[in-house]
Amino acid sequence: MSEQIIVKERDEVIVRFSGDSGDGMQLAGNIFSTVSATVGNDICTFPDYPADIRAPQGSLTGVSGFQVHIGSGKVYTPGDLCDVLVAMNAAALKTQYRYAKPDAAIIIDTDSFGPADLKKAAFVTEDPLAEMNIDADRVIACPITQMVKDCLADSGMEPKAVLKCRNMFALGLVCWLFDRDLEVAFNYLREKFAKKPAVAEANIKVIQAGYDYGHNTHSSATNVYRVETKHKVPGRYMDITGNKATAYGFIAAAERAGLKLYLGSYPITPATDVLHELSKHKSLGVTTVQCEDEIAGCASAVGAAFAGALAVTSTSGPGICLKSEAMNLAVIMELPLVVLDVQRGGPATGLPTKSEQTDLLQVLFGRNGESPMPVLAATSPTDCFDAAYMACKMALEHMTPVVLLTDAFVANGSGAFRLPNLAEYAPINPPYVPEELKGTWTPYQRQEENGVRYWAVPGREGFQHILGGLEKDNKTGAISTDPENHDLMTRLRQQKIDAIPVPDLVVEGDAEDADLLIVGFGGTYGHLHAAMDEMRSAGKKVALAHFKYINPLPKNTAEVLRKYPKVVVAEQNAGQLAAWLRMKVDGFVPCQYNEVKGQPFVSSQLINAFTKLMEE
Amino acid sequence: METKYTAQDYKKGQPRWCPGCGDHFFLAALHKAMAEIGVAPHNIAVISGIGCSSRLPHYMNTYGMNTIHGRAAAIATGCKVANPELSVWQVSGDGDGLAIGGNHFIHANRRNINLNMILLNNRIYGLTKGQYSPTSPRGFVSKSSPYGTVEDPFRPAELCFGARGHFFARAVATDAPGTVEILKAAHAHKGASVCEILQNCVIFNDGTHDSVYNKEGRAKNAIYLRHGEPMVFGANNEYGLMQEGFGIKVVKLGENGITIDDILVHDAHCEDNTLQLKLALMEGPDFPIALGVIRDVEAPTYDEAVEEQIAEVKGKKAYHTFEELLLTNDIWEVK
Numbered sequence: 001m002s003e004q005i006i007v008k009e010r011d012e013v014i015v016r017f018s019g020d021s022g023d024g025m026q027l028a029g030n031i032f033s034t035v036s037a038t039v040g041n042d043i044c045t046f047p048d049y050p051a052d053i054r055a056p057q058g059s060l061t062g063v064s065g066f067q068v069h070i071g072s073g074k075v076y077t078p079g080d081l082c083d084v085l086v087a088m089n090a091a092a093l094k095t096q097y098r099y100a101k102p103d104a105a106i107i108i109d110t111d112s113f114g115p116a117d118l119k120k121a122a123f124v125t126e127d128p129l130a131e132m133n134i135d136a137d138r139v140i141a142c143p144i145t146q147m148v149k150d151c152l153a154d155s156g157m158e159p160k161a162v163l164k165c166r167n168m169f170a171l172g173l174v175c176w177l178f179d180r181d182l183e184v185a186f187n188y189l190r191e192k193f194a195k196k197p198a199v200a201e202a203n204i205k206v207i208q209a210g211y212d213y214g215h216n217t218h219s220s221a222t223n224v225y226r227v228e229t230k231h232k233v234p235g236r237y238m239d240i241t242g243n244k245a246t247a248y249g250f251i252a253a254a255e256r257a258g259l260k261l262y263l264g265s266y267p268i269t270p271a272t273d274v275l276h277e278l279s280k281h282k283s284l285g286v287t288t289v290q291c292e293d294e295i296a297g298c299a300s301a302v303g304a305a306f307a308g309a310l311a312v313t314s315t316s317g318p319g320i321c322l323k324s325e326a327m328n329l330a331v332i333m334e335l336p337l338v339v340l341d342v343q344r345g346g347p348a349t350g351l352p353t354k355s356e357q358t359d360l361l362q363v364l365f366g367r368n369g370e371s372p373m374p375v376l377a378a379t380s381p382t383d384c385f386d387a388a389y390m391a392c393k394m395a396l397e398h399m400t401p402v403v404l405l406t407d408a409f410v411a412n413g414s415g416a417f418r419l420p421n422l423a424e425y426a427p428i429n430p431p432y433v434p435e436e437l438k439g440t441w442t443p444y445q446r447q448e449e450n451g452v453r454y455w456a457v458p459g460r461e462g463f464q465h466i467l468g469g470l471e472k473d474n475k476t477g478a479i480s481t482d483p484e485n486h487d488l489m490t491r492l493r494q495q496k497i498d499a500i501p502v503p504d505l506v507v508e509g510d511a512e513d514a515d516l517l518i519v520g521f522g523g524t525y526g527h528l529h530a531a532m533d534e535m536r537s538a539g540k541k542v543a544l545a546h547f548k549y550i551n552p553l554p555k556n557t558a559e560v561l562r563k564y565p566k567v568v569v570a571e572q573n574a575g576q577l578a579a580w581l582r583m584k585v586d587g588f589v590p591c592q593y594n595e596v597k598g599q600p601f602v603s604s605q606l607i608n609a610f611t612k613l614m615e616e
Numbered sequence: 617m618e619t620k621y622t623a624q625d626y627k628k629g630q631p632r633w634c635p636g637c638g639d640h641f642f643l644a645a646l647h648k649a650m651a652e653i654g655v656a657p658h659n660i661a662v663i664s665g666i667g668c669s670s671r672l673p674h675y676m677n678t679y680g681m682n683t684i685h686g687r688a689a690a691i692a693t694g695c696k697v698a699n700p701e702l703s704v705w706q707v708s709g710d711g712d713g714l715a716i717g718g719n720h721f722i723h724a725n726r727r728n729i730n731l732n733m734i735l736l737n738n739r740i741y742g743l744t745k746g747q748y749s750p751t752s753p754r755g756f757v758s759k760s761s762p763y764g765t766v767e768d769p770f771r772p773a774e775l776c777f778g779a780r781g782h783f784f785a786r787a788v789a790t791d792a793p794g795t796v797e798i799l800k801a802a803h804a805h806k807g808a809s810v811c812e813i814l815q816n817c818v819i820f821n822d823g824t825h826d827s828v829y830n831k832e833g834r835a836k837n838a839i840y841l842r843h844g845e846p847m848v849f850g851a852n853n854e855y856g857l858m859q860e861g862f863g864i865k866v867v868k869l870g871e872n873g874i875t876i877d878d879i880l881v882h883d884a885h886c887e888d889n890t891l892q893l894k895l896a897l898m899e900g901p902d903f904p905i906a907l908g909v910i911r912d913v914e915a916p917t918y919d920e921a922v923e924e925q926i927a928e929v930k931g932k933k934a935y936h937t938f939e940e941l942l943l944t945n946d947i948w949e950v951k
Binding site: 034037038039040187188191233234235236237238239240248251252255260262264281282283284285287289291292293295296299300301302303304305306307308309311325326328329333419420422458459460461462463464465466467468469470478479 | 629656657658659660661663666673674676677678679680681682683684687690691692693694695696697698699701702719720723922925926929930932933935936937938939941942945946947948949950951
């Protein structure tokens with residue numbers, strides 16, 4: 001026990017909570033990130049769920065983690081390795097220690113390191129610290145279970161309920177380490193358990209006990225951290241996950257377009273939270289139908305689009321396989337539809353809770369016939385809002401299905417979200433057929449300027465028409481098998497997508513004179529950006545061009561990709577964006593960095609790989 | 617009933633089905649029924665899947681979609697839920713509706729979406745030129761079953777009832793008044809209503825419904841069920857149906873002292889579907905084929921319930937715009 005508290009000033013700190021899946025690590029992590037965000041730190045979080053449905057308690061496969069990265073300035077990723085690791089049991093220490101920095105502080109619940117616990121965690125000796133070569137000075141070994149029991153001894157709570165509060169003790173201890181104001185945590189709990197005030201108060205008591213324990217024992221084996229706050233953009237903020245931001249983007253777009261929001265969906269990890277979120281907001285008129293299967297999710301959305309709604313279907317890769325026929329129907333019928341694909345590890349069932357970028361070519365090409373479809377990829381949890389909004393705008397204004405790609409990492413991760421002002425977002429104006437065209441209008445009549453057909457919503461007199469999956473005559477809209485007409489319609493559908501305006505590709509970093517251009521898309525933005533920043537700090541000339549709009553590509557794509565002596569396309573697949581860019585940019589042959597591990601990139605590994613590339 | 621519309625107002629184009637195809641007869645009956653129902657053409661959506669009969673929306677002067685194989689019920693579901701004001705008709709053949717689309721068929725019934733679901737049953741795949749369908753009888757010889765099928769067919773009513781369907785009616789395509797009658801009843805019924813239309817495929821399954829395809833046949837081999845009326849049939853209504861144990865039997869009036877008072881009276885509104893199912897499953901030669909509205913029971917519809925729930929939650933929750941939604945979160949301010 002040290003007598004003096006050493007306060008370490010840090011720009012950023014990474015904390016990883018880990019424990020059994022029943023230990024409430026996600027909640028503890030969420031509260032800590034909210035508390036940190038509230039004092040003005042930037043945050044980025046990453047929940048790492050176990051793959052097992054309900055692994056045996058204390059087992060290695062049942063460990064659940066939640067990593068929080070807090071910073072005084074902008075943080076781009078949940079971070080590679082943590083400064084503080086909370087391990088609520090032996091299995092957590094065993095599996096999560098590899099995510100800790102060499103000098104990280106380790107908080108363990110010594111009551112969960114008994115012989116049985118050690119056996120379940122596959123330790124072979126009675127001294128797990130020595131076995132893992134962990135310096136005991138770095139470990140805050142605390143009998144958390146016993147202290148929680150003592151703390152709640154008079155509460156009258158069931159022993160099981162008491163044990164559920166262990167996570168709050170750890171949270172309290174971490175809050176002390178970071179000098180956090182507990183009041184925010186208390187409010188969070190009072191709100192979360194509004195209907196069970198006794199539970200809220202018990203949790204609050206335990207947080208305070210954890211905090212006091214830290215204070216009284218100065219139990220920091222190392223230091224107390226202080227992360228100052230210096231937010232750049234003033235405004236009101238909230239903590240938001242990618243899935244929630246996506247749902248909010250859909251709601252905002254529907255409101256801006258003046259349309260009913262319809263979601264046809266089928267539960268699938270990791271997209272289900274979008275269905276959950278949208279199902280809550282009936283007071284905004286949101287209609288969600290949990291369908292009998294993925295096919296019906298998409299098909300019913302096509303029906304809703306025909307009926308004049310902003311239609312969305314949400315899924316992950318396996319669901320895209322099933323939806324692709326109905327997506328294609330929307331292509332040929334030229335109806336607005338947003339298809340959300342929260343990517344996970346594949347193929348087939350693959351790694352349902354893990355993150356990959358392996359659906360890119362599937363959504364670009366995975367349909368029969370010539371079937372062009374716009375594709376966007378959200379770059380961060382908070383960017384999911386903008387990306388969802390833009391996907392809706394694109395679908396409604398260009399009468400086309402649009403794929404919005406996110407991934408498990410972005411969807412489950414969270415960030416500080418500046419509350420958007422909808423008035424600042426571009427308006428959404430669907431091409432409703434003008435009344436004066438009554439009598440002469442045909443279903444595939446297009447607007448001169450962008451090749452988009454008009455939308456005639458059922459209920460309007462004089463615009464009755466039939467759409468369908470069969471090829472139609474360009475002029476009359478009747479079924480046609482005429483070879484010239486089919487060729488023309490194929491071209492018109494392609495031209496319509498190609499003509500969709502998208503923002504230019506932005507080059508960050510050493511845009512003028514980089515020796516290496518890093519290229520990525522979607523959810524890897526944070527890691528690639530962090531890698532670039534660090535390399536530039538080390539004096540390297542590096543730039544980053546990150547794609548959010550993938551089809552159509554930004555107009556300046558070829559110009560950017562050809563400008564730099566060396567380009568590396570880094571992605572969490574076997575080279576799908578690289579293949580797409582090679583197809584679209586003549587003569588473009590990039591270096592590639594590919595990982596298909598189901599885990600987020602590790603910035604330090606990126607830096608090593610990119611540095612090596614530069615030296616070649 | 618007089619409305620401001622005539623059958624002509626619902627007609628469009630020149631049907632391309634084979635001469636003599638049951639689809640022609642059904643289409644004419646549908647035009648007539650729509651005129652009698654009187655919903656404006658622009659407030660109707662007719663949605664089909666793929667197959668010969670799924671061409672039907674092209675011959676309707678309404679809004680419509682001729683979509684993809686098997687998904688018509690799912691697409692119609694989204695259409696109706698998104699705009700409950702529309703009168704939505706879903707048209708499928710036996711393959712589209714019960715094979716590839718079987719899942720959507722049962723779930724549309726279970727949810728009780730207010731759709732009029734037409735099942736044009738000719739017990740064959742016509743568009744792909746003659747393979748057995750899920751309603752073809754066991755042993756049926758077709759191009760894909762040259763030695764006869766070794767599987768039992770679905771009986772559409774059984775599937776509908778098994779999925780908790782609240783409306784089931786049957787008509788023969790060539791019987792215009794009978795078809796118009798059940799279509800009007802289907803429209804009047806709030807909730808999913810299944811109309812099975814028995815129809816011939818002159819090319820690949822000619823004669824499949826021969827026993828009831830003409831008026832004389834129907835007089836002998838079919839019974840028209842009408843709610844509240846005794847179940848009698850035959851050229852002179854000389855036969856009737858009686859309950860016997862757990863089953864139904866055919867009796868001759870006047871024989872063994874049986875009078876009209878002994879005959880079962882049809883109750884389409886009975887919640888318990890036991891007898892209705894027995895009636896729906898009757899087959900020749902021992903029993904007449906039941907035509908008309910066999911089951912018609914009121915129940916809450918999905919689309920109405922969705923609207924009601926939205927209205928209820930709107931009343932309860934304090935946020936009604938996106939901006940208000942944002943403020944329901946934990947917010948902090950950076951100055």
